[in-house]
Amino acid sequence: MKRQLLPIGQDDGHDTIKTCFGYDAATGKYHYGYHKSKASAGIQQVMSVGSQHSSAYETEGQQFTVAGGQALLKTMDTRVVNYPTSDLNRVLVNHALADVGLGGQELYLVTGMPVDQYYRESAPNTELIERKIESLSKPVTRIGAGAPMAKIVRQKVVSEAIAAFYDSYISHDGTLNDAIAQIIDRRPVAVMDFGGKTLDLAVVIEKVKGVYGEKSGTENIGVLTLMTKIAARIKSQFNLSNDPPAAYVEEAMRTKQYEFFGEMHDVSGIVETACREYLAEAQSFFVSKVGDGSDLGAVIFVGGGAALIRSALGDDAFADVFRGRRIIAEDPEYANARGMWKFANFIVREEDRTIEVPAVDEAVGGRAKKLAA
The missing domain is CATH 3.30.420.40 (ATPase, nucleotide binding domain)
Structure with missing residues (x-):
């Protein structure tokens, strides 16, 4: 059986x-x-x-x-x-x-x-x-x-x-x-995965024949790095003694509000600036692997980091990385x-x-x- x-x-x-x-x-x-x-x-x-x-x-x-x-x-x-x-x-x-x-x-x-x-x-x-x-x-x-x-x-x-x-x-x-x-069927498709520890780039060969190894890779600049930067700036700007917990920083990325001493504070400037700086690093990594990407059919953006960045900057955020056809996965996380x-x-x-x-x-x-x- x-x-x-x-x-x-x-x-x-x-x-x-x-x-x-x-x-x-x-x-x-x-x-x-x-x-x-x-x-x-x-x-x-x-x-x-x-x-x-x-x-x-x-x-x-x-x-x-x-x-x-x-x-x-x-x-x-x-x-x-x-x-x-x-x-x-x-x-x-x-x-x-x-x-x-x-x-x-x-x-x-x-x-x-x-x-x-x-x-x-x-x-x-x-x-x-x-x-x-x-x-x-x-x-x-x-x-x-x-x-x-x-x-x-x-x-x-x-x-x-x-x-x-x-x-x-x-x-x-x-x-x-x-x-x-x-x-x-016509062109390679790249996937950028904004993970916790890493930023992954994989370029899939036409007709799904494999992966272009020299055009794929990983950078240790995941979303946890971004959250650490945001936490440090919140702590500094509001003169806090405690390090902001990661769960609260993640909430701040989604809402652009951070609560301390029982009151909500606007942190949109901190979140948006840090996200754009992070995307500049992502774009630099992308260019180092595929140049301007003009020979790609599309880039698919996935991962929990992609979801957080989209919530902070909107659907057009990833135009800072690739100006061609961009596909943000449904529920990218x-x-x-x-x-x-x-x-x-x-x-x-x-x-x-x-x-x-x-x-x-x-x-x-x-x-x-x-x-x-």
Whole structure:
């Protein structure tokens, strides 16, 4: 007897874990999970009001507490080289899977890595990819009461920017997006992914034949760098002693208001200036790889940073980076996760998402059905 694994796409980024775990044809909406990549080492005592699941976990002898909405909880910096294969990453991934209701289910999980980590000399970095798969195969247990953990049975790792291209190229039902297909048939299409730690650029070869390695790459100027700059300027301008928490800075980027001492203050000038300075850095990186981009059919802008910058400066913000055809992905912060979900559903072979059920399991299942009847 064979059993299908549940295909899941998860963008396990340095700032946020975004999970795509299905599509509702009735509403035309994808099912998402959104969890900040924030955890503290050890067991943190956070007083709760009402009953809540424990957010404390153990893996490989290490204990972590995942932060929920606790903006003032001191958390670990994810902007480290070994993050994709770390105990911290493994805990955050498993917490997010359980929290969206996938506990106990058998998964085919697709995750990603930035362009510069996924590729080595234009070929997939097999060693690092295998290390990440091995890391996420290790068990994570919850300390205390809560939902069961999901079962990661099989995995695939893809380049994050390429996943975002698949999101634009493939529809929810596996058919191709005609508009994107017509462009990629004639010209390369670039994807700029404004992530937490990194800014990724991937240039997809015509007819989706691969990636132009010399025109693709990664800069360590993700949105966390932008938020740090905004936080420093808010602290300085308003003569604050405390460092503005990241969650509050992110809110300020969306609203252009920052609250301290119980009062709202206009920070639109700080936010807009910092965003334009950041886009100047992004444009410089873009030019270093593809020049003016005149030979590109389009550039697709994705990532949580793209969503934040658009909220601060509007849809025309990315004209500062590329003057040609610009496509801002719908819900750009989820583009990678959606693309990974589509990869799992429509590109991975069905037999690779199928497992053999041992005869003893089948027999136990049959007895259970009889007892239930």
